[in-house]
Amino acid sequence: MKIIHVCETIIGGTGSYLSEVIPHQVERYGAENVALLIPQTHMPFVEKSILDSGARIFTFARPRRLSGSIYLSFQYLRRLQSFKPDIIHAHSSIAGVIVRSLRMFTRAPIVFCPHGWSMDMKGSRAMLRMTEVAERVLGRLPDQIVVISAHEYQRALDIGIPTSRLTLIPNGIANIVPAVAPAPWDDDRIKVLYAGRFDYQKGVDVLMRAVEGLDDRLSVRLVGDAASGNRVLPAKLPACVTEVGWLDRKGVTAQMMSCDVLVVPSRWEGFGLVAIEAMRLAKPVIASAVGGLQEIIDQGRYGYLVQPEDVQELHDRLLELDREELRAMGEIGHNRYLSKYTADRMVRQLDDLYARMLLTSLPAAAGAGTDE
Template identity: 50%
Template sequence: MASEHGPARGAPRVLHVCDSIIGGTGSYLAELLTPQAKLYGPAQLMLLMPRQHIPDLEPRLIDSGISLIYFHRPNRLLGMVMLFFAYLACLRRYRPDIVHAHSFGAGVCTRIVPWFRRHRLVFCPHGWAFNMPVSAWIRSAITLVERILAMRVDRILLISQHERQSAEQAGMPVRKLVTIPNAIATEPPPVAAVSWQDTRIKLLFVGRFDRQKGLDLLLDAIRPLGAKYSVRVVGRQVVGNGVDLGEPLDFVDFVGWRDRDEVSAEMKAADAVIVPSRWEGFGLVAIEAMRLGRPVIASDAGGLNDILDHGRYGFSFPAGDVQALRILLANLDKDQLPSFGEIGRKRFLAEYSADRMVSQVDDVYRDLMTK
């Protein structure tokens, strides 16, 4: 453990690199870096991130004392160029022992540096880009790029068993793969539930309004079920990547973007949380709900299927299948929900605590530093 006067003995100097901190990746970084600051000492940690995403930083990450380094990201493509040069500057200035890259863009920029490197390189895809619903030739091209870049990394951390299976099927070197499921702190934020008075089933959606998260599928499926449901939607439209949400429904309330404490307050007021994603590397919203004892209704996309284990720990339906979701919602019994909430919470406590995740990532770092 780090002391108040300096880093812990033998603590690695770690540079985290990300091309976006919005959504699940940002939550992951808060859950990982905040305890790492206590474990290693904040002076040992740096985070390179987009300046445009400063408003999305969690307060606890800001307060952790780690060095926050920014690059300009006017758009995704130009942002990657700016990230690459900012990354080179960080290597020269900070001389990290470990570089930990998060998501596709940061993974590319950190792995294409052409000369000999002294640091160890760890990459976490947070959802493989080749698992997105794209054309066959684009998927093949992305898979080839990832296979080539995998040769330039020391370890690849996978946040779900689904991600590992995808990596193996894509031909990634198995000796470099380490599965460390995503996780969050055992104790939720100490906030009170928001007011939500309704005798119907109170159903909560949390996420971006883009194709991946499937809000349009939910609204289509639940359209004829307003007599049974009151729906709240937490999130916002994604510029350039939104979806058509159809005609407004009088039983669906859009409440805007919320920080993680506010999301917990919304979840505490809900009867159930729904995650209708078309694809998903993990599914952080699901375990946030399970931590609070709220039952989860989710598609079987990617890591969500790992979390719910084919419906053992929640309510599952085939990803993208509006009719199957409508049938599930039409037949859902409100009296069932509390028992599924209890089952989900036990699953969370057994598998998805942040202490375990931090310890396992530390094991990877220390193993690499001995080689």
């Protein structure tokens, strides 16, 4: 089986997802049979596990997002001819639009994974309505849409995508923690970690407003950088906040090992992979009640939920944090991770889906070869 993963960006959750999927697929199908198409400028963000796997990596120019989409289209068509994939797996909205719109150029089954529906983004009502219509139309073009949370599944049903096109495969991460020592973080205050992009979706600006006045109680670290949209951090950070910058997976894990709690203040979220990365380490999570985060935390049973963009509620939750309670919640969250969000389960489900799709496509392919 030859598989190509097509991405308009690999920064953030998509890259973490592929760092679990691609090494497994290389081991199962061979390095020569697994390929990844990404922007050239995103090569520094490719996870080491992907690079070490030996999977083939193709790149395209991405000087700007719009022109990058044109380059992606040309490179995608080129790789259809040179790589000849049996399965095409497109990730996130822009790559999904391109691969689905060019459906007529391949007989290979197409999988699309939104990694968060574009119609869940903040925007005008007219724009969101147009996005819903576009997704309804495009939703009938791929052979299967892999949704990573029950929230994504329900949103697809809400806009009229048929259940026959949908497969729910919740995200997962390996139960083997990267071999790394905890990051130095010597502070008597409660240690709060944020790990993600510094853009509007992720709500890091909400966290900055919420920690105002808590300098004596909290030590806050920000791991990440802006990857899409404008950087939303204030020019002057609160006194209790330290900006660490972008780190690789081992670096993020080291910071998580040292923190008391992870905060995920997203405005919208298809899943929220960073939350289960923390739960794997038995670290408690405070998250916005949006998208897949609500399922991960299960309405507050396995972590703390606050309303999105509610600065006062997040401030009050941070003010009330107690280390003993945090440790107890961390253990509860760890059990949740083990029961529901391991990578072994995720990659097996994806293997099964690919196999079913290929089996279904065989009669059509055989019939096509006999046309006169």
